Amino acid sequence: MPSSSETGPVVAIVGGGVSGAAVGYHLARTGLFRTGDIVIFEPREMLGAGLAYDSVEPAHRINVPSTRMSLLPDDPEHFQRWIDENDALADDADARADSGALFPRRSLFGAYMNAMVRPFVGDGAIRHVRRRLMRAEQQHGRWHLVDDAGEAIVADFLVIATSHPAPAAPEPLASVLAGHPRFVADPTLPHALAGIGAEDRVLIVGNGLTSADVVAALGLAGHIGRITTISRRGLRSRGHPPSVQEPFGDFLSSPVETASGLVKRVRAAIRAAATEGLTWHAVIDRVRGQGEALWRGLRVAERRRIARHLRPFWDVHRFRVAPQVEAASENAIASGRMDVLAGSVAGVSMVDSAIRCRLRLSRSHRLIERDFDAVVVTTGPGHGGILRSQPLLSGLAAKGYLAIDPTGLGLACSDLSEAVGPAGEATPSLFIAGPLARGTFGELMGLPQVTEHAIFVADRLAEAVLAGFPAVRRLHRM
Numbered sequence: 053m054p055s056s057s058e059t060g061p062v063v064a065i066v067g068g069g070v071s072g073a074a075v076g077y078h079l080a081r082t083g084l085f086r087t088g089d090i091v092i093f094e095p096r097e098m099l100g101a102g103l104a105y106d107s108v109e110p111a112h113r114i115n116v117p118s119t120r121m122s123l124l125p126d127d128p129e130h131f132q133r134w135i136d137e138n139d140a141l142a143d144d145a146d147a148r149a150d151s152g153a154l155f156p157r158r159s160l161f162g163a164y165m166n167a168m169v170r171p172f173v174g175d176g177a178i179r180h181v182r183r184r185l186m187r188a189e190q191q192h193g194r195w196h197l198v199d200d201a202g203e204a205i206v207a208d209f210l211v212i213a214t215s216h217p218a219p220a221a222p223e224p225l226a227s228v229l230a231g232h233p234r235f236v237a238d239p240t241l242p243h244a245l246a247g248i249g250a251e252d253r254v255l256i257v258g259n260g261l262t263s264a265d266v267v268a269a270l271g272l273a274g275h276i277g278r279i280t281t282i283s284r285r286g287l288r289s290r291g292h293p294p295s296v297q298e299p300f301g302d303f304l305s306s307p308v309e310t311a312s313g314l315v316k317r318v319r320a321a322i323r324a325a326a327t328e329g330l331t332w333h334a335v336i337d338r339v340r341g342q343g344e345a346l347w348r349g350l351r352v353a354e355r356r357r358i359a360r361h362l363r364p365f366w367d368v369h370r371f372r373v374a375p376q377v378e379a380a381s382e383n384a385i386a387s388g389r390m391d392v393l394a395g396s397v398a399g400v401s402m403v404d405s406a407i408r409c410r411l412r413l414s415r416s417h418r419l420i421e422r423d424f425d426a427v428v429v430t431t432g433p434g435h436g437g438i439l440r441s442q443p444l445l446s447g448l449a450a451k452g453y454l455a456i457d458p459t460g461l462g463l464a465c466s467d468l469s470e471a472v473g474p475a476g477e478a479t480p481s482l483f484i485a486g487p488l489a490r491g492t493f494g495e496l497m498g499l500p501q502v503t504e505h506a507i508f509v510a511d512r513l514a515e516a517v518l519a520g521f522p523a524v525r526r527l528h529r530m
């Protein structure tokens with residue numbers, strides 16, 4: 053623990069997306085910190101948006117109704133009230149789905165998060181450093197930090213709240229198409245699809261939420277060319293139920309101990325739900341709500357089985373596509389303009405100006421060849437490259453502070469969300485917040501779980517501050 057200080061503690065948070073901004077927001081509300089002693093390193097201009105909600109693409113929408121998106125888990129309609137109070141959908145006539153639920157553009161939720169954090173930045177409670185943190189060394193119980201401008205600060209606690217790395221383009225796409233003007237290795241970058249022409253034949257590698265976003269964005273931009281999407285299992289992200297349903301089932305009163313046992317329990321619950329007129333959505337919602345307790349009750353070997361074998365099936369049911377985005381894919385399929393394949397890319401070559409791909413179909417192992425004008429990679433986060441994704445993480449790993457979680461889904465951390473190194477020892481002043489902690493805490497890829505975990509980390513930090521800084525403890529009791 054940091055040595056006590058009469059001047060008070062300093063917390064440095066790396067990453068100012070939803071996770072990092074939420075940790076900073078809830079810390080600032082504790083009143084335990086002096087002006088400027090909560091520091092968030094985030095190069096983006098806005099805090100709270102991050103990669104997920106900083107999109108400039110108008111086709112990108114939140115994938116759950118606005119009434120279930122909130123910085124405050126105990127007040128799930130907080131975002132919706134903010135929308136109403138600010139007339140924030142005045143320029144978005146397509147936000148309301150046929151069900152009546154609102155699915156605003158993702159950038160709007162980023163604006164909401166920023167609006168919540170901005171007062172704390174304005175009054176100095178949170179200091180936003182628009183630089184990237186490069187190095188961290190622990191000396192005499194404190195963290196000595198250096199950013200990419202060479203500026204240094206000293207902190208008592210360090211919170212890693214960055215997200216997963218961008219998708220890693222599979223071979224042979226990466227080597228053959230490197231530098232090609234219509235090879236999009238990371239579609240989350242601003243204007244990533246701008247080089248694709250209206251009639252271009254497009255191959256999308258991946259069939260999840262990002263793939264659906266790409267199809268919707270291309271359609272909104274006037275694309276009329278053929279689209280082929282391919283993934284190993286050919287699973288597409290599912291849509292929302294036709295009407296609101298309460299979560300159904302109970303997976304905690306008689307806990308399961310194996311991955312196969314969990315699958316059997318879920319299938320049985322779906323059958324039971326059907327007899328009451330409910331869809332599978334209600335059961336998956338219950339699993340999601342009880343997900344952390346379910347996950348933490350499983351042995352590591354069973355967690356690995358789920359991550360390896362079941363995660364693709366979980367993802368397409370858990371991460372549902374917004375109705376407006378779903379409609380874009382369904383219309384493209386119905387018109388014969390888009391087809392969905394189960395398979396993989398076996399080879400790539402350039403034939404004149406065309407990108408010729410050999411596609412191996414999963415079920416028959418048959419090879420087919422198709423020519424494309426553009427290729428977009430939407431395979432999801434590059435979990436395997438977490439420690440290599442930025443100098444700060446690789447440096448902390450080299451010093452023995454960080455390790456990959458045994459499931460391979462994120463960084464190893466304790467039940468208190470303290471970082472755990474390869475030797476199995478936790479560092480009490482180094483915390484992991486957000487999706488990179490999912491190997492320990494399970495469901496940490498969507499709201500409200502992300503904001504709930506941010507509060508959990510903020511509470512652990514507050515406890516550590518009160519335990520290790522007598523001056524703060526005395527003031528807090530007054």
